[in-house]
Amino acid sequence: MKSKYYTIILTLSLLCASCSDFLTEEPISDLTAGSFWKTDKDAEVGIVAIYSAFSKAISPGMWDWGELRADNYIPHDKDAFDQKEMIYNNIQVDNQAALWTNLYSVISRANAAIKYIPRITMTPNKKNNLQAEAYALRAWAYFYCVRVWGDVPLYTEPIEEISQGIYRERTDKNIIFQEVILPDLEKAYYLIDKTSTVRTRINVATICALTMDVNAWLHDYEKVVSTMKEKVQILNKRNWGLSALTPETFAKDWRAIFIEDNQAETPIEVIFKLAYDQLGNGENQSINYFASSQPRVFLSDKIKGMYGILDKRFGSTQWEDIGEGKTQLKKKFWPDGTIFVGTGRVYSDNDLVLYRYADIVLLYAEALNALDRTPEAITELNRTRTRSGENPFYASDFVSSDEILDAILEERQKEFVGEGKRWFDLVRCNRWQEVMEPINGMNDERKVLFPIHRDHINQNLNLKQNPGY
Numbered sequence: 001m002k003s004k005y006y007t008i009i010l011t012l013s014l015l016c017a018s019c020s021d022f023l024t025e026e027p028i029s030d031l032t033a034g035s036f037w038k039t040d041k042d043a044e045v046g047i048v049a050i051y052s053a054f055s056k057a058i059s060p061g062m063w064d065w066g067e068l069r070a071d072n073y074i075p076h077d078k079d080a081f082d083q084k085e086m087i088y089n090n091i092q093v094d095n096q097a098a099l100w101t102n103l104y105s106v107i108s109r110a111n112a113a114i115k116y117i118p119r120i121t122m123t124p125n126k127k128n129n130l131q132a133e134a135y136a137l138r139a140w141a142y143f144y145c146v147r148v149w150g151d152v153p154l155y156t157e158p159i160e161e162i163s164q165g166i167y168r169e170r171t172d173k174n175i176i177f178q179e180v181i182l183p184d185l186e187k188a189y190y191l192i193d194k195t196s197t198v199r200t201r202i203n204v205a206t207i208c209a210l211t212m213d214v215n216a217w218l219h220d221y222e223k224v225v226s227t228m229k230e231k232v233q234i235l236n237k238r239n240w241g242l243s244a245l246t247p248e249t250f251a252k253d254w255r256a257i258f259i260e261d262n263q264a265e266t267p268i269e270v271i272f273k274l275a276y277d278q279l280g281n282g283e284n285q286s287i288n289y290f291a292s293s294q295p296r297v298f299l300s301d302k303i304k305g306m307y308g309i310l311d312k313r314f315g316s317t318q319w320e321d322i323g324e325g326k327t328q329l330k331k332k333f334w335p336d337g338t339i340f341v342g343t344g345r346v347y348s349d350n351d352l353v354l355y356r357y358a359d360i361v362l363l364y365a366e367a368l369n370a371l372d373r374t375p376e377a378i379t380e381l382n383r384t385r386t387r388s389g390e391n392p393f394y395a396s397d398f399v400s401s402d403e404i405l406d407a408i409l410e411e412r413q414k415e416f417v418g419e420g421k422r423w424f425d426l427v428r429c430n431r432w433q434e435v436m437e438p439i440n441g442m443n444d445e446r447k448v449l450f451p452i453h454r455d456h457i458n459q460n461l462n463l464k465q466n467p468g469y
Contacts, residue, residue: 037116040126046117047130050109050137051201055274057102057141059286059352064097065148065450066420071439072413073297080296083289087297089440091451093469098453100149103141110138112158125193132191133202136210139184143214146173146181147424150449150466156180167460177218185211189231197238199270200351205240206272208232209355212363217428224367232360241267242357247389250312258333258353271355284350290329290418299327299417302439306414310389313414329418353419358384362412366429369404381408384415405429444468 036042067073068086075084085091091098113134117127145152154171157164189207196203208231215223232240244266245253257269276284289296299319304327307314318332333350365380374395381404382392398404412425426432427448436442446468457463 037112037120040120040122043113043117043120043122043127043130046109046113047133050106050113050134051274053102053105053109054137054141055276057106057144058274058354059276059284060289061097061102061144062352062354062420063286063289063418065144066424067418067422068097068297069436070422070426071435072300072303072417072422074300076296076298083296087440089436089442089447091447091469093451093454093457093465095451095453098451100145100152100453100456103145104155106141107138107155108158110134110141111155114138115158128191129193129196132188132193132207135184135191136188136202136207139181139188139214140210142176142181142184143210143217146176147217147427148450149452152176153460153463154180167462169462170464177214181214185214194234195238197240197268199268199273200275203272205232205235205268205357206355208235209271209360212360212367216363216366217424219370219428221367221370224363225371228360228364228367232364236267239267240271240357241269242361242383242387243267243269245387247310247312247387250388251317254312254317255332257356258350267357269357270353271357271360273351273353275351276349284352286352290333295328299329301325303413303417306410308390310391311414312389318417332418356419358415359421362408362415365408366405369401369408372401374398374401374404377404377408381411385411388414 037046064082064086068083069089073083073087075087082095082097085095086097114131117130117134120127142152151170151173153168154176155168159166185207188202189204189211192202192204192207194204197205208227212224212227212232215221215227235241243253243257274284304319316331318329320328320330322328361380361383365377368374368377368380378393378395378398386392393407398407409425409429409431413422416422423432426435432448433443433445446466449466451466451469452463457465
């Protein structure tokens, strides 16, 4: 179901509440933030503006930052210059993926919402929910920033005067985690309506999944486990969980997880998805990577060869062979009738799934394994493995926790191909060199991070480029 709130976003560039092109390249209205935030309708519109910026950041950013640097793809022979740089570990400072503009637009708009919504008269429940959304989206944007670039400039107040300091130095990523990301997620969890299962807006399951993801990135696996035990299990009572797929129904129902308007899914596996509508908030541009007449990338032989003969995720369930050994990851996300051809581009209004319950399950397995709770880790690993038709693992199949981690990462790779996870998994688990050096020669730790785009460096002389670029 497309969300009606996107229809009003086109007039709202004012909500960046910033004087600076550094935070956003969008035009700024003459209406100041302080004069805008007056009513509950203003507050709703302000939150919609944050989602709009996040949508622009994630499509195509999700693929650029979380997918293309890993081992799932090979580039198209033509017209895939930026993608070739990422796949071949040769990212240049003018690569479009090195821009953080849209993420800082999210942050800027969230800062304004966090400042002004508490001052607006409205029902407590609505006020709490809107604040929760702003906190969670700010945390999410910063989480992307620190994973992609490391230390980044920190803004927690809307920039409304030059004296506030527009062009700032980079802040240590650990400070951002401890003083912004984690506290924002705690505030969001406290404020959010625990009963809502609307999946195109931040919900309690989204906050839990993001919290587990952040703590896994920090290797705080005790926190991952406690979030699962204390918070996520409560969600199960509200019908969140793995979709009830079986090997017999998998081929028919697997793609249904990703299809628009699949709100009747039982249990609810899709936790959060970004809604796109070419008539409203814009197009899902990610289809250009996989399913256009000239896709930017194809599936690698490695990922195609990973699926066992029993695995129902293999082949026709997810992808389409187009000849000459080239395979598009198309069927998993884009059923027939959802692809549009415009002037010089191909696009879709299909929603973009960012978290599924399967992600929670496998992050939990990773954490249990790290804490030497081997039987439990294997049980969680088997939950997605066996529903695809594969035989379960047993403790006797492994001789070390490292082997179990490898199995978890392989399961995540097969389960989440095309969902923006693989590169971050390799970095989080320190497998990036082991996996990528034989493929593209990647052995320089400095290149784990993206370069800061030269436009940002030229705008803000306080910024220092990441080493190695």
